[in-house]
Amino acid sequence: MFSFLNKNQSTGEVEELQLDEANIPAHVAIIMDGNGRWAQQRHLPRIAGHKQGMDTVKTVATAASHLGVKVLTLYAFSTENWKRPTAEVNYLMKLPVDFFGAFVPDLIKNNIRVKVMGYTDKLPAATQKAVRDAIADTQHCTGMVLNFALNYGGRAEIVTAVQNLAEEVKAGRLDPSAIDEASIDQQLMTADLDELRDPDLLIRTSGEERLSNFMLWQVAYSEFVFTQQHWPDFDQTALEQAIYEYQQRHRRFGGL
Numbered sequence: 001m002f003s004f005l006n007k008n009q010s011t012g013e014v015e016e017l018q019l020d021e022a023n024i025p026a027h028v029a030i031i032m033d034g035n036g037r038w039a040q041q042r043h044l045p046r047i048a049g050h051k052q053g054m055d056t057v058k059t060v061a062t063a064a065s066h067l068g069v070k071v072l073t074l075y076a077f078s079t080e081n082w083k084r085p086t087a088e089v090n091y092l093m094k095l096p097v098d099f100f101g102a103f104v105p106d107l108i109k110n111n112i113r114v115k116v117m118g119y120t121d122k123l124p125a126a127t128q129k130a131v132r133d134a135i136a137d138t139q140h141c142t143g144m145v146l147n148f149a150l151n152y153g154g155r156a157e158i159v160t161a162v163q164n165l166a167e168e169v170k171a172g173r174l175d176p177s178a179i180d181e182a183s184i185d186q187q188l189m190t191a192d193l194d195e196l197r198d199p200d201l202l203i204r205t206s207g208e209e210r211l212s213n214f215m216l217w218q219v220a221y222s223e224f225v226f227t228q229q230h231w232p233d234f235d236q237t238a239l240e241q242a243i244y245e246y247q248q249r250h251r252r253f254g255g256l
């Protein structure tokens, strides 16, 4: 059992809650929202929120790994984020470079492997190199997979999958009647996660209750937990609270 202290929202009392170690979600996906608002509330530039948010990535990845999560997917940059101010996009594109220098040694100590899904060929060369280095330097790790969604969009992912299948049909290698859910699963960017492709739990921080084009196919059966704190304020306790909420919905009572 993992126990943690929780402030009861209705009574205000602090209570000790337990997580069921046998019911930890294998794949947790997080939409890391609220970085800009966190900064603005402190009269800081928006990029200060992104920088603080990167520290939260390390805290939450370490906590998830210790809890026994097998895949942690983080929505770091969407295909829509290119519309943000140029200065902010340029800053964001440097974060994987900073991450690689600052956090990869700690990830290796925690046996955490970095994976990235998205249209990374559209990223600046220095960003692509940092991503390749983070993947290469952690590929020997056998613990939790830390999967960054980078220049990722759920609809674009499905369009690419359909285009690939259409090419197979056009080449005479696939009959349309043979296309099923498994065929599409195999064309998605999560295919190499095998039976851990689909998030068991999707968390979105900062109060918004939207998917924002994230893993649209894979979250078909996921539990959604929306939390109020901005991503830079998210921490191990917030993760434990979200998993506790997930477990209340997935009460197994000893069954499967």
Ligand SMILES: CCc1cc(N2CCCCCC2)n2ncc(-c3ccc(F)cc3)c2n1
Pocket: 032, 035, 050, 051, 053, 054, 057, 075, 076, 077, 092, 093, 094, 095, 096, 099, 100, 114, 116, 130, 131, 134, 135, 148, 150, 231
């Ligand atoms: C390129 C956009 C971006 C933004 C970002 N933020 C900003 C958004 C939300 C808060 C977290 C910090 N992070 N944090 C880690 C990475 C990262 C990505 C790939 C990789 F291989 C290693 C690290 C990252 N990438």
